[in-house]
Amino acid sequence: MSTLYYYDGHFYDEDPAKVSLEDRGHEFGDGVYEVVRVYGGRPFLLEWHLERFERSCSAIGLHNPLSREDWIRLIHEAVRRSHESEAQVYWQLTRGAAPRVHWFPGSDSKVTLIVRAQTAAAPTGGATLLAYPDERWAHVFVKTINLLPNVLAKESAHRAGADEALLVRGGVITEGAGSNAWFVSDGKLYTHPADRHILPGITRRLVLQLAQSLGIPTLERAVTLSELRNVEEVFMTGTTTEILPVQKIIAESSRLTQLSELEDAPPESLLYECVNPVELWAQTGEAPLTERLRAAFADAVAHCRNQSPMNP
Numbered sequence: 001m002s003t004l005y006y007y008d009g010h011f012y013d014e015d016p017a018k019v020s021l022e023d024r025g026h027e028f029g030d031g032v033y034e035v036v037r038v039y040g041g042r043p044f045l046l047e048w049h050l051e052r053f054e055r056s057c058s059a060i061g062l063h064n065p066l067s068r069e070d071w072i073r074l075i076h077e078a079v080r081r082s083h084e085s086e087a088q089v090y091w092q093l094t095r096g097a098a099p100r101v102h103w104f105p106g107s108d109s110k111v112t113l114i115v116r117a118q119t120a121a122a123p124t125g126g127a128t129l130l131a132y133p134d135e136r137w138a139h140v141f142v143k144t145i146n147l148l149p150n151v152l153a154k155e156s157a158h159r160a161g162a163d164e165a166l167l168v169r170g171g172v173i174t175e176g177a178g179s180n181a182w183f184v185s186d187g188k189l190y191t192h193p194a195d196r197h198i199l200p201g202i203t204r205r206l207v208l209q210l211a212q213s214l215g216i217p218t219l220e221r222a223v224t225l226s227e228l229r230n231v232e233e234v235f236m237t238g239t240t241t242e243i244l245p246v247q248k249i250i251a252e253s254s255r256l257t258q259l260s261e262l263e264d265a266p267p268e269s270l271l272y273e274c275v276n277p278v279e280l281w282a283q284t285g286e287a288p289l290t291e292r293l294r295a296a297f298a299d300a301v302a303h304c305r306n307q308s309p310m311n312p
């Protein structure tokens with residue numbers, strides 16, 4: 001089986017297409033989600049994902065109908081039923097269905113969960129990032145299903161032939177459209193602090209631990225576009241991205257001011273066509289620190305694979 005679906009207490013082999021037209025996730029994006037990677041049949045870092053999920057729910061006053069133990073049981077059961085040992089589990093919780101009003105209508109929250117086969121992140125000679133203005137709301141730490149800004153950033157990157165969008169707010173690099181950003185300068189590792197302007201990545205949390213255990217000096221401090229000239233290595237992290245080395249960062253020359261200033265005039269399009277790309281940064285030599293962290297990450301994955309499976 002390649003994909004397993006769960007909705008409202010039941011498992012399905014095919015998309016049950018049962019979500020109400022009046023589901024608030026569908027109408028408002030009123031919900032939150034998580035994605036967990038499964039290695040060798042074991043969900044990786046599940047407790048950390050559930051911790052972040054609970055934080056997202058409480059931030060938006062969303063009733064979480066399941067206890068931590070119930071979630072763990074449900075996710076293991078779904079993975080077991082999927083027969084997939086290399087997979088990703090996506091789940092979301094919405095505020096449920098009710099006639100459309102903006103305030104909370106007192107509806108029952110609804111759980112949707114999908115287990116999908118996932119092959120290992122493709123080996124890469126280094127990714128290209130497109131710098132894109134980060135004009136998302138100010139509560140990015142909530143893992144909301146409301147991902148329109150991320151979708152537009154990713155589509156713009158895709159059109160530019162880039163692998164990921166690198167979001168920049170007021171000249172400060174925050175993170176990727178679906179990943180966290182890391183920089184090495186003078187032997188030190190930098191990443192944006194886990195404040196309201198980034199999603200506190202679970203992979204980011206692991207990489208911080210790995211860096212500490214390897215004795216790599218690490219600063220949770222943002223890097224600006226102008227500081228890129230002092231940067232030797234760049235990589236991105238995420239649950240499905242793992243640790244992705246970056247080869248270059250580009251931007252559309254006519255949009256450079258947008259990376260530093262929020263203009264009052266509404267732009268004609270939020271899609272960012274890259275007609276005259278300029279290179280903001282390029283990898284010049286080896287990336288030894290990225291490689292050390294990738295090796296440590298591979299060890300952590302191997303450890304996950306070797307754990308005994310939980311009996312749901």
Ligand SMILES: Cc1ncc(COP(=O)(O)O)c(C=O)c1O
Nearest residue numbers: 178179180199201202203238239
């Ligand atoms: C905006 C954003 N930042 C960072 C991440 C990385 O988070 P994680 O490592 O938990 O997958 C994601 C993952 O979806 C994301 O969407």
